[in-house]
Structure formats: structure tokens, C-alpha cells
Amino acid sequence: MRKKDVVMNTIIGRGAECSSDFSAEGSVRIDGCVNGNVTITGNLIVGATGVIHGDVAAAGAVIGGEVTGSVTAPEKVELTATAKVIGDITTGTIVIDEKAIFQGKCDMNQEVSSKRPKPSGRALRAGKKSAKAAIAEALKEVEAENREDAADEATETKTEEQ
Secondary structure (H helix, E strand, O other): HHHHHHHEEEEEEOOOOOOOOOOEOOOEEEEOOOOOOEEOOOEEEOOOOOOEEEEOOOEEEOOOEEEEEEEEEEEEEOOOOOOEEEEEEEEOOOOOOEOOOOEOOEEEEEEHOOOOOOOHHHHHHHHHHHHHHHHHHHHHHHHHHHHHHHHHHHHHHHHHHH
């Protein structure tokens, strides 16, 4: 879901409250409060002040506010730093920012992920080589630190003897 592709068909503004299930065609932005299930045919954006107490179904969702209920979005779910989701998420792709709060389980739709190309044998071997190189480099660093520590101890011993 690219932001430039999203055209908002419906906006529930800050301070507005919907006390029943809400459904709409196209994309929707919610900055107010919905006490009920939300069903959207397009993409859903829940702003930082948006609150939903119910289940959410949309093609894709960007959540910056609070959702208490399950979220189903086959394309993608993105939780921004201000998001708080208490409930399960079912999606093909998920992005969770560092400060987001998510309590529940995530189902990544195994059918969607099975379409990912498998790495070739050559790519796997290259990954192993780079991992081996990283381990060798780390071992060299540890050996260098041990030599420095031994040299420091030898210097301290000579100083104490004098």
C-alpha cells in the first residue's frame, strides 16, 4: 500500500464517534472512535487519535491509533510508533515500528509467503561464506583484545616490581 495510491473515500474525524458496526467502499481514515466492527473494501488508516473497539477487515491497514480486536488485512498491516493493537493480526506482510504496542498473535498467511522465491544454492553458500568470515573476524578481534590485556598485565607487573 503506497501512500500516493491511497485516495480517501471516507474520513471519520477527530471527536466523531460511531457506536455501531461501520462499513465502507474504498479507503477510509479514522481519527475518531468506532465502537463496533470495521469492514473496508480498500485501505484503512487509523490516525494517532483513532480508536476502534471491534474487529477490523480491510485490504491493507496502517494503524497509528488504538485497535482492540482482531485485524484482517491480506495485503499489509503497518503499526506505527503510536499504535496500540490488542488482538490477533492476519496479513500477508507486517511492519511494526519500534515503539508500537502489539499484544496478540500474528498469522502471516502461509499461502502468501509460499510465493516467495527460494534462495539458490549459490546464494546460500555465499551467506555461509560471509558468516564464516564474520566469525573469523570476531575471533581475530578477541585474540587481539587478549594480547592487549596480557601486555597491560605485564606492564602492571613490571611497575609493581620497581
